[in-house]
Amino acid sequence: xxxxxxxxxxxxxxxxxxxxxxxxxxxxxxxxxxxxxxxxxxxxxxxxxxxxxxxxxxxxxxxxxxxxxxxxxxxxxxxxxxxxxxxxxxxxxxxxxxxxxxxxxxxxxxxxxxxxxxxxxxxxxxxxxxxxxxxxxxxxxxxxxxxxxxxxxxxxxxxxxxxxxxxxxxxxxxxxxxxxxxxxxxxxxxxxxxxxxxxxxxxxxxxxxxxxxxxxxxxxxxxxxxxxxxxxxxxxxxxxxxxxxxxxxxxxxxxxxxxxxxxxxxxxxxxxxxxxxxxxxxxxxxxxxxxxxxxxxxxxxxxxxxxxxxxxxxxxxxxxxxxxxxxxxxxxxxxxxxxxxxxxxxxxxxxxxxxxxxxxxxxxxxxxxxxxxxxxxxxxxxxxxxxxxxxxxxxxxxxxxxxxxxxxxxxxxxxxxxxxxxxxxxxxxxxx
Amino acid sequence: xxxxxxxxxxxxxxxxxxxxxxxxxxxxxxxxxxxxxxxxxxxxxxxxxxxxxxxxxxxxxxxxxxxxxxxxxxxxxxxxxxxxxxxxxxxxxxxxxxxxxxxxxxxxxxxxxxxxxxxxxxxxxxxxxxxxxxxxxxxxxxxxxxxxxxxxxxxxxxxxxxxxxxxxxxxxxxxxxxxxxxxxxxxxxxxxxxxxxxxxxxxxxxxxxxxxxxxxxxxxxxxxxxxxxxxxxxxxxxxxxxxxxxxxxxxxxxxxxxxxxxxxxxxxxxxxxxxxxxxxxxxxxxxxxxxxxxxxxxxxxxxxxxxxxxxxxxxxxxxxxxxxxxxxxxxxxxxxxxxxxxxxxxxxxxxxxxxxxxxxxxxxxxxxxxxxxxxxxxxxxxxxxxxxxxxxxxxxxxxxxxxxxxxxxxxxxxxxxxxxxxxxxxxxxxxx
Numbered sequence: 001x002x003x004x005x006x007x008x009x010x011x012x013x014x015x016x017x018x019x020x021x022x023x024x025x026x027x028x029x030x031x032x033x034x035x036x037x038x039x040x041x042x043x044x045x046x047x048x049x050x051x052x053x054x055x056x057x058x059x060x061x062x063x064x065x066x067x068x069x070x071x072x073x074x075x076x077x078x079x080x081x082x083x084x085x086x087x088x089x090x091x092x093x094x095x096x097x098x099x100x101x102x103x104x105x106x107x108x109x110x111x112x113x114x115x116x117x118x119x120x121x122x123x124x125x126x127x128x129x130x131x132x133x134x135x136x137x138x139x140x141x142x143x144x145x146x147x148x149x150x151x152x153x154x155x156x157x158x159x160x161x162x163x164x165x166x167x168x169x170x171x172x173x174x175x176x177x178x179x180x181x182x183x184x185x186x187x188x189x190x191x192x193x194x195x196x197x198x199x200x201x202x203x204x205x206x207x208x209x210x211x212x213x214x215x216x217x218x219x220x221x222x223x224x225x226x227x228x229x230x231x232x233x234x235x236x237x238x239x240x241x242x243x244x245x246x247x248x249x250x251x252x253x254x255x256x257x258x259x260x261x262x263x264x265x266x267x268x269x270x271x272x273x274x275x276x277x278x279x280x281x282x283x284x285x286x287x288x289x290x291x292x293x294x295x296x297x298x299x300x301x302x303x304x305x306x307x308x309x310x311x312x313x314x315x316x317x318x319x320x321x322x323x324x325x326x327x328x329x330x331x332x333x334x335x336x337x338x339x340x341x342x343x344x345x346x347x348x349x350x351x352x353x354x355x356x357x358x359x360x361x362x363x364x365x366x367x368x369x370x371x372x373x374x375x376x377x378x379x380x381x382x383x384x385x386x387x388x389x390x391x392x393x394x395x396x397x398x399x400x401x402x403x404x405x406x407x408x409x410x411x412x413x414x415x416x417x418x419x420x421x422x423x424x425x426x427x428x429x430x431x432x
Numbered sequence: 433x434x435x436x437x438x439x440x441x442x443x444x445x446x447x448x449x450x451x452x453x454x455x456x457x458x459x460x461x462x463x464x465x466x467x468x469x470x471x472x473x474x475x476x477x478x479x480x481x482x483x484x485x486x487x488x489x490x491x492x493x494x495x496x497x498x499x500x501x502x503x504x505x506x507x508x509x510x511x512x513x514x515x516x517x518x519x520x521x522x523x524x525x526x527x528x529x530x531x532x533x534x535x536x537x538x539x540x541x542x543x544x545x546x547x548x549x550x551x552x553x554x555x556x557x558x559x560x561x562x563x564x565x566x567x568x569x570x571x572x573x574x575x576x577x578x579x580x581x582x583x584x585x586x587x588x589x590x591x592x593x594x595x596x597x598x599x600x601x602x603x604x605x606x607x608x609x610x611x612x613x614x615x616x617x618x619x620x621x622x623x624x625x626x627x628x629x630x631x632x633x634x635x636x637x638x639x640x641x642x643x644x645x646x647x648x649x650x651x652x653x654x655x656x657x658x659x660x661x662x663x664x665x666x667x668x669x670x671x672x673x674x675x676x677x678x679x680x681x682x683x684x685x686x687x688x689x690x691x692x693x694x695x696x697x698x699x700x701x702x703x704x705x706x707x708x709x710x711x712x713x714x715x716x717x718x719x720x721x722x723x724x725x726x727x728x729x730x731x732x733x734x735x736x737x738x739x740x741x742x743x744x745x746x747x748x749x750x751x752x753x754x755x756x757x758x759x760x761x762x763x764x765x766x767x768x769x770x771x772x773x774x775x776x777x778x779x780x781x782x783x784x785x786x787x788x789x790x791x792x793x794x795x796x797x798x799x800x801x802x803x804x805x806x807x808x809x810x811x812x813x814x815x816x817x818x819x820x821x822x823x824x825x826x827x828x829x830x831x832x833x834x835x836x837x838x839x840x841x842x843x844x845x846x847x848x849x850x851x852x853x854x855x856x857x858x859x860x861x862x863x864x
Contacts, residue, residue: 004604005603005604005605005606006606008476008605008606009606012476012479012606035468035469036467036468036469037467037468037469037471037472037601037604037605038472038604038605039469040469040470040472040473040476040605041472041473041475041476041605041606041607043473044440044444044472044473044476044477044480045476045606047444048476048480169469171437172436172437172469172470173437173440173469173470173472173473174437174438174440174441174444174473174477175473
């Protein structure tokens with residue numbers, strides 16, 4: 001039997017933890033046989049000492065072993081692809097990517113999470129759609145992917161339960177920010193969720209966990225390594241999160257933007273990221289094509305309407321109403337006007353996310369209710385020219401008072417300068 | 433209201449915690465309003481980042497504020513001295529030092545603890561004495577010091593309760609070994625216990641927390657700094673714990689050795705440490721003498737029998753029987769003979785402590801019962817010459833089987849070489 005204090009001390013002193021030790025520890029932790037305080041001390045020791053590649057993989061496997069796994073490959077008889085984002089402001093990428101990939105004939109299956117703080121969760125966004133069911137049984141999940149070509153559902157309570165427990169603990173003990181622990185947390189769920197190939201969108205910048213490209217690269221390397229050890233194909237996109245993605249921040253607003261994008265009418269930066277993700281997903285699928293061909297097919301699916309048809313089939317299959325006018329609208333819509341002329345040199349992702357959060361689009365604590373109708377449309381983004389009196393953003397609020405407050409916060413999120421800022425692409429790097 | 437996760441993060445990133453933050457944190461922790469897991473993460477962050485001098489003092493004060501304090505100075509109308517040891521094998525120093533200091537006319541008041549693992553606690557040793565009461569009320573404590581000149585009692589449950597809780601947590605989260613946390617733990621109890629001047633015996637070596645002289649010096653500096661900030665006179669002796677102190681290891685055996693030492697018949701290394709401690713205690717007392725005069729008076733008290741009289745008065749005052757033959761004896765006494773001739777070049781303190789522990793002299797877990805009669809007498813110490821077949825040690829055991837086991841462990845504790853080892857004094861350094 002392991003002695004947790006001994007493992008903590010060894011890691012504290014820079015030593016290595018063996019796979020069987022991590023396995024026993026995680027099983028005991030999931031069964032409440034090892035207390036939170038020992039895991040908290042261990043996570044802080046890991047924060048300072050790190051985990052090597054073998055330890056990170058052992059932790060990932062150990063966490064997976066605490067719960068159920070899904071074998072989509074066997075159930076569907078072919079290769080299944082998945083996409084994951086490390087989380088950002090205005091990130092509705094999966095909601096546009098899934099239908100495009102499905103329209104190209106590749107099964108897309110994703111288990112997703114809810115949002116907390118200034119980044120929204122995909123499930124919360126999908127719940128803007130009247131009737132949409134995020135909780136499917138494993139059988140329903142498999143049937144939906146088979147029949148509608150795609151599914152996005154909430155992870156079952158017993159998918160990597162040790163990760164759920166550990167993540168909640170790390171959140172309140174300042175031990176979230178460690179590449180190995182983040183990589184193990186993400187990859188344990190992706191591997192347990194059963195996809196054969198995974199495209200990961202690792203966000204970089206002000207609004208993301210990873211503030212610098214170097215940090216994001218280190219995280220990506222850790223995830224690629226875990227993928228290789230678990231024999232899953234993994235591609236990592238490192239993408240910009242210094243400003244919100246696309247225009248819309250807020251649940252129903254983001255669904256509208258995803259629909260527009262599937263129809264070819266989305267904002268340029270968001271479309272670029274969607275195409276980058278789709279091209280890589282198709283390239284790792286069983287279609288046997290490369291990313292250039294993947295990009296061409298994705299653009300074709302948008303252009304010929306098959307992507308939107310796939311969207312409708314997906315939403316309908318999960319019980320939702322795919323019509324855009326079924327989505328809720330906010331009673332108060334107000335423009336934020338620019339006080340001066342110039343170029344938007346910065347648009348703080350966190351500040352916009354916080355403004356949306358305060359409008360009611362997100363949760364401050366786990367028990368908060370979400371107002372799906374509210375949010376922000378960023379009408380100008382970094383590099384855009386604006387004249388004094390022209391709108392910078394559109395605020396969708398529940399009340400005038402909430403709109404007033406959001407206007408103040410949003411005004412501070414925009415920096416207007418005389419010269420345009422240096423260009424920064426949305427996709428900063430791709431690792432595989 | 434403080435947010436503990438924010439304090440953890442700040443410390444993790446090398447920042448500083450403010451006195452009022454530490455104060456609020458410790459009060460909330462003592463009231464169970466902040467969970468153990470957050471303190472565990474904080475202690476591990478402190479392990480890596482350290483606490484500066486101001487933070488260490490603030491933590492000490494914050495812990496004191498969670499419980500009661502004793503003002504001996506006001507109660508007795510004069511300066512009171514105390515002595516503390518960081519803990520070692522065979523450390524019965526206070527039991528000999530107290531009566532000698534009291535015989536010299538200086539009030540000696542000490543709150544002490546119980547032992548866990550390979551080091552014994554002073555209270556456990558004193559409980560070898562039939563009838564001896566370690567639990568006195570504060571009024572009884574003050575009366576005993578006034579009437580008998582000295583008292584050694586168990587700390588009340590409400591003396592620095594935050595330290596009790598935090599120490600138990602650190603013990604199981606590998607966060608004990610940090611100078612600042614150790615210094616704050618020791619000094620919070622000494623300051624709350626009410627002594628004006630404190631002599632600290634910081635053990636160095638194999639059998640101690642501090643393995644090197646540099647480590648012990650760092651701990652001593654931290655305690656001197658806390659003493660200065662709290663306006664208490666503190667002297668730190670750095671003393672050898674590479675081998676057990678004196679000959680006796682085990683509760684009643686150690687009481688016998690303390691009595692012998694008070695009568696001038698103790699082992700040389702132990703007597704040397706006792707005189708070093710007494711001379712400093714008398715020098716920081718209100719007698720207005722220096723340590724050389726202090727040493728002379730201590731030797732005089734031993735020689736003229738007044739120290740033993742003070743011992744009898746003390747034990748009697750706390751309800752115990754001071755007669756040596758009232759102490760329990762073990763049924764099995766066996767000699768460990770040397771297999772070869774030579775010099776004892778090393779005598780492992782931990783190994784001897786473990787042998788005594790396994791004989792039943794100590795506790796492996798908090799709930800173990802102690803056999804006060806059992807233990808080990810080290811008849812040869814480092815540097816001593818021994819011929820093949822001569823005794824190295826005497827084992828006092830409850831059963832033959834236990835004696836067999838201890839003999840094996842003890843044999844491994846002795847290293848015999850052809851040449852004598854370099855001399856190493858018991859008092860390595862003195863800091864004040």
